[in-house]
Amino acid sequence: MATTSVTELGRVLSWYQQMWDIRVFEETVSDLLGQNLIRGASHLSAGQEAVAVGVMAALAPQDLITSTHRGHGHCYARGMVPSQQAAKDRQDHLNRMLAEVCGKETGYCRGRGGSMHIADVDGGNLGATGIVGGNLPIAVGAALASQLLGKGQVVVSFFGDGAVNEGVFHESLNLASIWRLPVVFVCENNLYAMSVPWSYASSVPNAADRAASYQMPGLIVDGMDVEAVYEAAKQAIDRARRGEGPSLIEAKTYRWYGHSRSDPRAYRSREEERQWKERDPIITLRTKLLDRGATVKDVDQCEQRAREALERATRFALYESPDPAPEDLLADLYAPSHNDGGLSESEARVKAQDPSCRQIAYWQAINEALAEEMTQDPTVILMGEDIGVYGGAYGATRGLLDRFGPDRVRDTPISEAAIAGAAVGAAMNGLRPVMEIMYVDFTPLAMDQLANQGAKNRYMFGGKTKVPMVVRTEGGAGRGIAAQHSQSLEALWTHFPGLYVVMPSTPFDAKGLLKAAIRDDNPVMFIEHKLLYGVKGPVPEGDYVIPLGVADVKREGTDVTVITYSRMVQKSLEAAERLQADDGISVEVVDLRTLKPLDRKAIRQSVEKTGRCVVVSEGYTTSGFAAEIMATVIEEAFFALDRPVVRVAAKDVPVPMAEPLERAAIPQVSDIVAAIRGVMT
Amino acid sequence: MNYKVVMPALGETMDEGTIVAWHKRPGDWVDKGDVLMEVMTDKATFEVEAKDSGYLRTILAGVDNVVPVGEVIAWLADTMDEPVDEEEVQSASSHASFRPSEESSQAVLASESRGNLADARALSAIRVSPRARRLLNQHGLSLEEVAQQFSGDILEASDVEAFLRAREERATESGHNVGQQTIKVEGLRKIIADRMTQAAQIPQVTLYADTSVETLMGRHRLLKVRYAEITLSDWIVKAVATILVKRPDVNARYEGTHIESYQSANVGLAVDTPHGLMVPVIHHAETLTLAEIARERRRLIELAQARRLGSGELSMGTFTVSNLGNYGIDRFDPIVNVPEVAILGVGRLKSVVVLKPHGFLVEQQLPLSLTFDHRALDGGPAATFLNEVCRLLAEPPEDWV
Structure with a gap:
C-alpha cells in the first residue's frame, strides 16, 4: 500500500473541494433523474470520488485520460488539472458537464453524447464509453502516438472491474506491455459488474493480479483514500513518463448508488453498503484535514461552495441552455474532406491512358500508395499482423519495414480488437494509422473498436475530435479457403454511421483511393480483394488521389446498367463483352469504388440513361450491399426504370471449400450474363 | 362475388357505344358511383359510373371498341384473387359483336403481324414500366391508345417511343404542306360526321x-x-x-x-x-x-x-x-x-x-x-x-x- 507522505495542506484541501464537487454533481444528477428532467442513463460515481481526484492530481497538464460509463468524476477531475494555458474555470466546467448530461447544446459534446459519452478532448479527456472495456485499447493507441510523436504524454485509462474480464483488457495490457507504452491502467473495482460480484466473476482475488501476465506492476490501493490513490498513481505515471512502460492500479472502491437509476441493488446487502459508507472518502479526508490544522470553516465551506456551484450549473443547464437543433442532426458526423495536393484523378488518368504508362499489379499500387504517404507524412504508421518481415499476408506491405523501420511498420500480436482500438486512440492523438486486418472475415473481432468507438467518437463527442485512420483488409472468394476466409462483409461496415468504405477494383483506383483514404480525417474501411492483388493495370508514377465517394463508369453502354464494385467489376466487364459480342447488348458498367459515401448521382445518371439495372455484388444476398444499391436505384431513378432492378449476389451460404461449390456460391460471369439477358427480354 | 359491367343504354336510340376511355385500370378498387369509363354514343360522350363496388378485374372491351348495349365489357369482383366467371368472360371476349372502331381497324391492319393485340385481350395483361409510364404522362398518352399497337406483356419506354414515332410518321405522310395539321376523326367529331352524312341522304x-x-x-x-x-x-x-x-x-x-x-x-x-x-x-x-x-x-x-x-x-x-x-x-x-x-x-x-x-x-x-x-x-x-x-x-x- 502506498503511504501518505503529503503535500501541503492547501493542495489536499483543493482535492477535498473537488470530491465535494463530484459528490454534489452526482446528487444533483440523481435528483434531476428522479424528476425526469434528465433522460437516458446516468451512472453515478458517488463513493468513488477519491479515485478520480487522486489519479488526476498526479497528472501533468499534457496527459490524457480515457473514461467509462461512470465517468462524471473523471471528467470533472481531469478538468481541474492545472493546464498550461489558463486554469479551467470551475463553474464553467460544471456548467458544461451538467449541460451535457442534460443533452444541451452548451454541453461538452453539444448534447450528442450525454452522460455515457461525456468527453473533453481538448481538455485531455478522450471520452467516456458505454462499452465496458471499450476504451482500454484506445488509451494504448493514444500512448503509442505520444511515444512516437515524442509528446511526453502519459495516458491513464479508467475502467471497472467488469472490464477486467473482457478480452480487450488482455489484448490491451499485452500490447502496451510489449511496446512499453506510457499508459496507466486504473481499475476502479467497485466490486460489482452491474450485479455480478467480482468475487464470483474473477479467478483471482485482485484485478491487479492480472498484471503478472503482462509483466507490469500491479498495484492495489485503497480507493477510498485520495492520498493513497495519488501516491500510487504518481508512481505509475512517473514510471510511464520515464519510458519504463505501463502499470495496472486497482483501486478498491464502492459506488453509493446502484448501477443506474433502475437498479434496486438486490445483489448487495444494506449492511455492506453501511460499512462502506462509514469509509466515505470525503468524511475520511475531512477528519484528516481537521487533524492537520484546517479550520472547520475552511473544510465546511467546501461543501457549501459545491452546492452553490451545482445550483448555478443546474440553472445554466436546464434554463439557460438551448436544446440542440434537429437541423444540426448530421453536423460533425464526418470530418470535412480536404485535398492535400497531388495530381487530380483526371490528370492521372490521362497519364494512365498513355500506352507507355507502366503496368503494375494491384498489390504494388497499394504498396506504392503506402510508401508515398509514409514518406510525405511522418504521422502515417502501419500496424497489423504479419505486415513487417512477412510483408503482409498478400504481400502488400513488403519492403516497407526496411524502408521505414519497426516504429512505423509495426507487427502486432494477433489482437484484432487491440489493433483497431489502438489505431483509434492513435488517430485521436495525432497519428494517421493504417492498420491491417488480414481477412475481412476477422474484422468482426474488432467490431466494437471500429463500429462503436472509431466510427462514433467524433459524433458522440460533439465534433471535438477526429479519427483519421484506415483499416486495410481484404475479402472475397476464389481461393478455396472456405467459409472464414472468403467472405465479402462490406455490408457490415457500411451500416455504421461515421465510417467510410472503399473497395477498389483496379491498380489505378487502388493507389489513388488509398492515398485519399489515408489523407481523409475519417475512419475508412479499405477492403481489397484477394484475387485482385496480382491483377496488373496502368498506374502513373507519383502522387495522385481519387476522391472518396466518386464512382467510375468502367464501360459505357446504352441498354443496361450494371452497378458493381471490387472484383465483380472485372466479372461484369467480361459479361458485358460477351453480351456485346453474342447478343449485341450494350452494357454500361458502373464501378462504385466507394460504397460510403455512395455516389448516388452516378447511379441515377446511368439508370436514367439505360432504364435497366442489374446489381452485382460478391456479398451475401440477404441484407447485402446489393440491396442498398437497389434501394438507391428505386429512390433515385424509379421512373427511369423499364424493368425491376435485379441483383446478382453471393448465395446465403457459408462459402464452401470445394471448387464447384465455391463457384456456385458466388456470382460468375454466366450468372451476370443471364441476369442481364433477363432484363433485356 | 363478381359483378358484370355492361354497356349501358344511354339514350333511347342507342344500340351500341364506343369505349372512349377507361378511368380505372385493372386491379384498381372501384367504388360504386366512381366514374369507370367514358362511352361515346351517337349523341355524346358519357361518363359511366360503376353500379357496384369491387376490384376491376378484367376489361373485355378496350378503348375504341364498339360494344352493343347490354354486352359485358368488364368484370368487378370483391377480391383480387377470386375467379371471375370464366364462361362469361370467354363468351364475351370472343363475341363477334365487339369490333374495333374504324381507326383501330386500320391499326389492326397495320400491325397484324404482331399478333395478339391489346384490343383483343384484357389490358390487365400489360404491365407498364415506370419509365414508360413517365413517358406516357409526358406526352399525354393513355395506356389504352398505346396498347392498341402493342403486342408484348411489358410496355417499356421504347414501345411508347415507337408509338410516338409511328404517330408522327402517319401525320407526316398525310400532311403535304408544312404546317398542315392532322386531326383524327373520332369522338364527337365522328358522331357529327356520321349524323350529318346520314342527314344529307334524306330528301x-x-x-x-x-x-x-x-x-x-x-x-x-x-x-x-x-x-x-x-x-x-x-x-x-x-x-x-x-x-x-x-x-x-x-x-x-x-x-x-x-x-x-x-x-x-x-x-x-x-x-x-x-x-x-x-x-x-x-x-x-x-x-x-x-x-x-x-x-x-x-x-x-x-x-x-x-x-x-x-x-x-x-x-x-x-x-x-x-x-x-x-x-x-x-x-x-x-x-x-x-x-x-x-x-x-x-x-x-x-x-x-x-x-x-x-x-x-x-x-x-x-x-x-x-x-x-x-x-x-x-x-x-x-x-x-x-x-x-x-x-x-x-x-x-x-x-x-
Whole structure:
C-alpha cells in the first residue's frame, strides 16, 4: 500500500473541494433523474470520488485520460488539472458537464453524447464509453502516438472491474506491455459488474493480479483514500513518463448508488453498503484535514461552495441552455474532406491512358500508395499482423519495414480488437494509422473498436475530435479457403454511421483511393480483394488521389446498367463483352469504388440513361450491399426504370471449400450474363 | 362475388357505344358511383359510373371498341384473387359483336403481324414500366391508345417511343404542306360526321320567310330589364313550341317505317362548343315561360361547354332550332337533325324598309329558314307551319311576359 507522505495542506484541501464537487454533481444528477428532467442513463460515481481526484492530481497538464460509463468524476477531475494555458474555470466546467448530461447544446459534446459519452478532448479527456472495456485499447493507441510523436504524454485509462474480464483488457495490457507504452491502467473495482460480484466473476482475488501476465506492476490501493490513490498513481505515471512502460492500479472502491437509476441493488446487502459508507472518502479526508490544522470553516465551506456551484450549473443547464437543433442532426458526423495536393484523378488518368504508362499489379499500387504517404507524412504508421518481415499476408506491405523501420511498420500480436482500438486512440492523438486486418472475415473481432468507438467518437463527442485512420483488409472468394476466409462483409461496415468504405477494383483506383483514404480525417474501411492483388493495370508514377465517394463508369453502354464494385467489376466487364459480342447488348458498367459515401448521382445518371439495372455484388444476398444499391436505384431513378432492378449476389451460404461449390456460391460471369439477358427480354 | 359491367343504354336510340376511355385500370378498387369509363354514343360522350363496388378485374372491351348495349365489357369482383366467371368472360371476349372502331381497324391492319393485340385481350395483361409510364404522362398518352399497337406483356419506354414515332410518321405522310395539321376523326367529331352524312341522304327542302319583330323587340327590351338572361332565341323557342304542340305533323320523328308524332314540344338547340356541335333539348318547352326557357337554355349551354350533358338532356328532341344570327349570318339552309322532321334556321336581325298603308317604314325583321324531311312532310303543311311561327313572332301574346 502506498503511504501518505503529503503535500501541503492547501493542495489536499483543493482535492477535498473537488470530491465535494463530484459528490454534489452526482446528487444533483440523481435528483434531476428522479424528476425526469434528465433522460437516458446516468451512472453515478458517488463513493468513488477519491479515485478520480487522486489519479488526476498526479497528472501533468499534457496527459490524457480515457473514461467509462461512470465517468462524471473523471471528467470533472481531469478538468481541474492545472493546464498550461489558463486554469479551467470551475463553474464553467460544471456548467458544461451538467449541460451535457442534460443533452444541451452548451454541453461538452453539444448534447450528442450525454452522460455515457461525456468527453473533453481538448481538455485531455478522450471520452467516456458505454462499452465496458471499450476504451482500454484506445488509451494504448493514444500512448503509442505520444511515444512516437515524442509528446511526453502519459495516458491513464479508467475502467471497472467488469472490464477486467473482457478480452480487450488482455489484448490491451499485452500490447502496451510489449511496446512499453506510457499508459496507466486504473481499475476502479467497485466490486460489482452491474450485479455480478467480482468475487464470483474473477479467478483471482485482485484485478491487479492480472498484471503478472503482462509483466507490469500491479498495484492495489485503497480507493477510498485520495492520498493513497495519488501516491500510487504518481508512481505509475512517473514510471510511464520515464519510458519504463505501463502499470495496472486497482483501486478498491464502492459506488453509493446502484448501477443506474433502475437498479434496486438486490445483489448487495444494506449492511455492506453501511460499512462502506462509514469509509466515505470525503468524511475520511475531512477528519484528516481537521487533524492537520484546517479550520472547520475552511473544510465546511467546501461543501457549501459545491452546492452553490451545482445550483448555478443546474440553472445554466436546464434554463439557460438551448436544446440542440434537429437541423444540426448530421453536423460533425464526418470530418470535412480536404485535398492535400497531388495530381487530380483526371490528370492521372490521362497519364494512365498513355500506352507507355507502366503496368503494375494491384498489390504494388497499394504498396506504392503506402510508401508515398509514409514518406510525405511522418504521422502515417502501419500496424497489423504479419505486415513487417512477412510483408503482409498478400504481400502488400513488403519492403516497407526496411524502408521505414519497426516504429512505423509495426507487427502486432494477433489482437484484432487491440489493433483497431489502438489505431483509434492513435488517430485521436495525432497519428494517421493504417492498420491491417488480414481477412475481412476477422474484422468482426474488432467490431466494437471500429463500429462503436472509431466510427462514433467524433459524433458522440460533439465534433471535438477526429479519427483519421484506415483499416486495410481484404475479402472475397476464389481461393478455396472456405467459409472464414472468403467472405465479402462490406455490408457490415457500411451500416455504421461515421465510417467510410472503399473497395477498389483496379491498380489505378487502388493507389489513388488509398492515398485519399489515408489523407481523409475519417475512419475508412479499405477492403481489397484477394484475387485482385496480382491483377496488373496502368498506374502513373507519383502522387495522385481519387476522391472518396466518386464512382467510375468502367464501360459505357446504352441498354443496361450494371452497378458493381471490387472484383465483380472485372466479372461484369467480361459479361458485358460477351453480351456485346453474342447478343449485341450494350452494357454500361458502373464501378462504385466507394460504397460510403455512395455516389448516388452516378447511379441515377446511368439508370436514367439505360432504364435497366442489374446489381452485382460478391456479398451475401440477404441484407447485402446489393440491396442498398437497389434501394438507391428505386429512390433515385424509379421512373427511369423499364424493368425491376435485379441483383446478382453471393448465395446465403457459408462459402464452401470445394471448387464447384465455391463457384456456385458466388456470382460468375454466366450468372451476370443471364441476369442481364433477363432484363433485356 | 363478381359483378358484370355492361354497356349501358344511354339514350333511347342507342344500340351500341364506343369505349372512349377507361378511368380505372385493372386491379384498381372501384367504388360504386366512381366514374369507370367514358362511352361515346351517337349523341355524346358519357361518363359511366360503376353500379357496384369491387376490384376491376378484367376489361373485355378496350378503348375504341364498339360494344352493343347490354354486352359485358368488364368484370368487378370483391377480391383480387377470386375467379371471375370464366364462361362469361370467354363468351364475351370472343363475341363477334365487339369490333374495333374504324381507326383501330386500320391499326389492326397495320400491325397484324404482331399478333395478339391489346384490343383483343384484357389490358390487365400489360404491365407498364415506370419509365414508360413517365413517358406516357409526358406526352399525354393513355395506356389504352398505346396498347392498341402493342403486342408484348411489358410496355417499356421504347414501345411508347415507337408509338410516338409511328404517330408522327402517319401525320407526316398525310400532311403535304408544312404546317398542315392532322386531326383524327373520332369522338364527337365522328358522331357529327356520321349524323350529318346520314342527314344529307334524306330528301329535304328549305323554305324561307322573314318576319317582323318590331313588337317583339319592343317587349323584349322591356323584359330584359327584369330578366337580363333572356335573348331572342328564347322568344323563338317559345314561339316554335307554341305552334309545335298544335302541329303534330311537324312535331314528329321519322322512324323509317312509321312517323311518331308528339304532343309535347321538346326543342333542341344547336350549340357550338369547343368540342363540336351539340344539341341539348329543352323539354316541354310549351309549358315554360320565357324566363324559364332562358334559364334552361343557359344551363344546357353551360353543360354542353363543359361536356357534361347527360343522356336525358340530349334525348327525345322533336324539333331543332339553329340560330346563327349572332355569328353575323344573314340566312342559311339548316340540315334536318334526324330523325326529327324539321329544323328552323335563324339568321341575323335586319332592318328593312317596308311599304305600309301609311308609307314607307323601317322595320326589324328576322330571317327564318325551315328545312323539313320531305318523306314525312309536304311543302304545304311545312309552309303553313313556318307562316304560323312568323305570325306569332310578329305579334307575340302579352301573356308570354
